Amino acid sequence: MTTMSNEVPIIFDPQGHPLAPLLCGKLPAELGQLSYRRFPDGESYLRLDSPVKGRHCVVLVEMSSPDRKFLPLSFLTSTLRELEAASIGLVAPYLCYMRQDRRFLDGEAITSRIFAELLSNQVDWMVTVDPHLHRYTSLDEIYAIPTKVIQGAPVLAGWLKSETDVFVVGPDLESEQWVAQIAEYSGHPYVIGEKQRLGDRDVSVSLPDLSELETMTAVIIDDVISSGQTIIECMHTLRSRGVTKINCACVHGIFAGNSDKAILEAGLSELVTTNTIPHYIRVSLTNSMFLACC
Numbered sequence: 199m200t201t202m203s204n205e206v207p208i209i210f211d212p213q214g215h216p217l218a219p220l221l222c223g224k225l226p227a228e229l230g231q232l233s234y235r236r237f238p239d240g241e242s243y244l245r246l247d248s249p250v251k252g253r254h255c256v257v258l259v260e261m262s263s264p265d266r267k268f269l270p271l272s273f274l275t276s277t278l279r280e281l282e283a284a285s286i287g288l289v290a291p292y293l294c295y296m297r298q299d300r301r302f303l304d305g306e307a308i309t310s311r312i313f314a315e316l317l318s319n320q321v322d323w324m325v326t327v328d329p330h331l332h333r334y335t336s337l338d339e340i341y342a343i344p345t346k347v348i349q350g351a352p353v354l355a356g357w358l359k360s361e362t363d364v365f366v367v368g369p370d371l372e373s374e375q376w377v378a379q380i381a382e383y384s385g386h387p388y389v390i391g392e393k394q395r396l397g398d399r400d401v402s403v404s405l406p407d408l409s410e411l412e413t414m415t416a417v418i419i420d421d422v423i424s425s426g427q428t429i430i431e432c433m434h435t436l437r438s439r440g441v442t443k444i445n446c447a448c449v450h451g452i453f454a455g456n457s458d459k460a461i462l463e464a465g466l467s468e469l470v471t472t473n474t475i476p477h478y479i480r481v482s483l484t485n486s487m488f489l490a491c492c
């Protein structure tokens with residue numbers, strides 16, 4: 199984002215995300231004031247308490263559980279537009295609806311494309327962290343606005359570098375893109391598994407030969423943890439191969455239905471996430487986020 203007026207941008211943070219005060223301090227930006235509440239019937243009330251006419255505005259919303267967040271976000275961006283904000287950017291530390299990237303079965307909605315179209319109509323630019331790019335090579339394939347992607351791998355690699363006697367495990371072929379990068383930077387060996395997903399919570403993970411690695415600590419790395427089944431199944435396979443100490447790190451810890459508890463109860467030694475979705479934070483993306491928003 200380039201600031202064209204003398205005034206600093208305003209950041210609106212309807213969720214109270216921990217990145218907001220950090221970004222305000224680093225950019226610098228002003229924290230915008232707004233009042234939001236729900237009426238008894240579940241409809242939203244929104245009022246912007248900061249003047250926005252002619253100001254560059256940034257909305258910070260992490261988009262896990264998106265169906266309940268999208269409408270309030272639309273009310274906010276539409277109101278900013280109507281009140282003549284100079285520009286509206288979205289900082290979405292986690293970007294939802296990236297995994298349904300094709301029609302797997304006849305008649306299915308390709309929600310990634312539909313959601314991208316909806317969001318592109320609301321904001322002028324977007325910054326996000328590690329969107330799940332699998333069959334799309336870039337956000338440009340579906341987003342019509344300028345986007346900037348921040349990588350979580352460098353901060354996870356920085357954390358992993360200080361760990362000793364570990365090997366990195368990517369649970370599926372998609373994970374190789376960040377696992378290889380993390381392993382190379384942190385100087386640890388890695389293996390990549392193969393995942394079969396038969397349903398939302400029906401997953402199996404197979405791994406290649408682990409001889410010479412099984413006495414080390416395995417660190418499973420994934421971009422997203424949702425139901426937790428990928429991690430739990432990967433842990434089962436590691437255990438069946440004689441690996442006893444297992445840690446796990448991910449960029450986005452959604453932990454749907456408290457799946458973090460299930461993962462920890464399955465015997466995980468340590469769970470690490472970045473601060474895109476506040477939870478088990480060991481590594482912070484603030485500096486990278488600051489650079490991307492400048």
Ligand code: R5P
Binds near residue numbers: 421426427428
């Ligand atoms: C999928 O391709 C992603 O990289 C993750 O492996 C997946 O989203 C994890 O989902 P769950 O926690 O529900 O197994």
